[in-house]
Amino acid sequence: MLIDKSSTTRLIRSMEEEGLVRRVRSETDRRTYGLSLSESGKKLYRSASAAHERYAQNRFSDLDIDVEALANDLEVLAHSLER
Secondary structure: OOOOHHHHHHHHHHHHHOOOEEEEEOOOOOOOEEEEEOHHHHHHHHHHHHHHHHHHHHHHOOOOOOHHHHHHHHHHHHHHHHO
16 A cells, blocks of 8 residues: 555544554654554544444354355465466
């Protein structure tokens, strides 16, 4: 995923203003920052993650996949591609 620096900066600034992330200065290189989720950011992440999980379960619950057969088929395909 290629995102230019200015887009990243705008997104981070917006997330900071919304109280979702905090900039944390690097201990080893004072010129750089890391990001940390705030409590609000963690809450939003948990909510979005749970919603995504429910969506995926609903979306794929009708599939009747034999996982072992699928794994074997993928292994055969991988061996074929290695040749």
